[in-house]
Amino acid sequence: AQSVTQPDIHITVSEGASLELRCNYSYGATPYLFWYVQSPGQGLQLLLKYFSGDTLVQGIKGFEAEFKRSQSSFNLRKPSVHWSDAAEYFCAVGAVGGNLIFGKGTKLSVKP
């Protein structure tokens, strides 16, 4: 069955430090992969997506993610975190029917 695992429930980083959020997926074919961000009380905003081609994808707000088929991973990275990046981040895989299967999310806190 298709699934997404985000091993880290909560991560705290200092402002200006680099960030990597982990995501592992289980999917039989080439997956469609996504990262979304949710600020408190808000909807989900699409950060970036991977469908095919270049395995390093750039997104909004300075985020990037790398698809590694051999590791079934799609980790999200940012070289320098800003206080406004504090939010919850969700990795998702596009299922056969078109709907998204989400991980449990990683809450990011940013220390000043």
Added chain:
Amino acid sequence: DSGVTQTPKHLITATGQRVTLRCSPRSGDLSVYWYQQSLDQGLQFLIQYYNGEERAKGNILERFSAQQFPDLHSELNLSSLELGDSALYFCASSPPRGSGSYEQYFGPGTRLTVT
């Protein structure tokens, strides 16, 4: 702003009642998806419509139903509400098939509280 609108933003109702949540997709999008977000279950897919037809079902209870109208807006009906139905309900839309895009754009959600 994703372009997906949902009303109402908040809804407080009692157990046993019935509510209707409304969603308007982005202009040009034909697919509408409904998701439920709760603390214990996370984000769960409920149901998908494409151009007025039901296309896929997820973990949707029999007490819940949905439809998509000719103008492409969608409604999610929740009946015989229980305390455990309290959650954030999201609607999302995606570009038409054949567009080469598979991402989904989410609305701001409806927070349902059942008391």
